Amino acid sequence: MGKTRNCIACGMPMTRPEDFPGGDATKDYCVHCARPDGSMQSYGEKLDSMTGFMVKTQGLDPGAARKLAAGMMSRLPAWKDLSRNSP
Ligand SMILES: [Zn+2]
Incomplete structure (x- = not known):
């Protein structure tokens, strides 16, 4: 726990729940790389x-x-x- 993860699609460090799409920390990509429905952008x-x-x-x-x-x-x-x- 507490290890910084980086978005697989843009490299941004994801440290807070709001960095994840919909606050879902199981995602490998950040909120900026997600579509409004929460799936990853192409x-x-x-x-x-x-x-x-x-x-x-x-x-x-x-x-x-x-x-x-x-x-x-x-x-x-x-x-x-x-x-x-x-x-
Ligand atoms: Zn990203």
């Missing part, structure tokens, strides 16, 4: 939202942000296998 959905986030927060152009987002996601457990198949 690769495409997460790529879109990470791209949008970086455009907004870092002022990158969408093409550069998308490449950066894809690179980050390729290192996360949820997408590792996916990105190996589609370089």
Whole structure:
């Protein structure tokens, strides 16, 4: 108990119940990676939202942000296998 877990889809540390979708700490992904119904977002959905986030927060152009987002996601457990198949 008390060990920090990281979201498999975005890498965010999940330390509080409200970091989990619906407060369900058995989930491997965080509230930001969940759909409103509590299921995990797809690769495409997460790529879109990470791209949008970086455009907004870092002022990158969408093409550069998308490449950066894809690179980050390729290192996360949820997408590792996916990105190996589609370089
Ligand atoms: Zn996440």
